[in-house]
Amino acid sequence: MGSPPQLKRIIDSSCWTINILTRTLSLQLNILATGSMKMARPSGPKVRCSGQWTESRFNSFVTSLLRQGTRRWGPLQEVKKAANVSRGIYECAECKEHVPVTVRDGRKRKQNTFVDHIDPIVDPAIGFTTWDEYINRIFCEEDNLQLICKACHDTKSTEERAIATERRKKERESGI
Numbered sequence: 001m002g003s004p005p006q007l008k009r010i011i012d013s014s015c016w017t018i019n020i021l022t023r024t025l026s027l028q029l030n031i032l033a034t035g036s037m038k039m040a041r042p043s044g045p046k047v048r049c050s051g052q053w054t055e056s057r058f059n060s061f062v063t064s065l066l067r068q069g070t071r072r073w074g075p076l077q078e079v080k081k082a083a084n085v086s087r088g089i090y091e092c093a094e095c096k097e098h099v100p101v102t103v104r105d106g107r108k109r110k111q112n113t114f115v116d117h118i119d120p121i122v123d124p125a126i127g128f129t130t131w132d133e134y135i136n137r138i139f140c141e142e143d144n145l146q147l148i149c150k151a152c153h154d155t156k157s158t159e160e161r162a163i164a165t166e167r168r169k170k171e172r173e174s175g176i
């Protein structure tokens with residue numbers, strides 16, 4: 001039995017989850033109605049969260065929730081387990097180096113290994129399409145996941161960012 005404050009926290013958190021699910025569902029319906037939805041640019045009308053957030057801020061919020069959810073995604077944990085060579089040490093699928101899971105960064109420790117989506121969650125050459133696709137791609141199976149070190153992750157991210165920047169430039173030029 002939880003004490004009343006704990007119980008309240010559980011109820012609050014459940015209400016919050018239901019709220020998010022409802023909002024995500026209504027967004028999905030919106031997508032169904034309009035066919036597809038492009039990620040909104042950072043500036044724009046504040047139409048979300050009692051007029052406090054832009055569409056873009058809202059998208060970041062949902063994205064971050066989904067990313068948090070991957071911690072409880074089985075295939076991701078399996079990939080981590082498979083790459084574990086000894087206590088706290090993992091083999092990078094790209095460079096094959098054996099690296100620690102975290103490294104010292106001043107007083108803190110920072111993440112040094114990442115579970116990477118081989119085929120990225122959002123294709124940088126296409127950009128965001130729909131939440132349906134985003135969810136299916138983020139919660140993918142083991143065959144599309146690999147554990148990589150920070151150096152390899154940084155390289156891949158830089159390459160993907162360059163492709164995305166180029167695409168956005170082209171989109172702007174063609175007025176999409």
Ligand SMILES: [Zn+2]
Pocket residue numbers: 092093094095096097148149150151152153
């Ligand atoms: Zn590596």
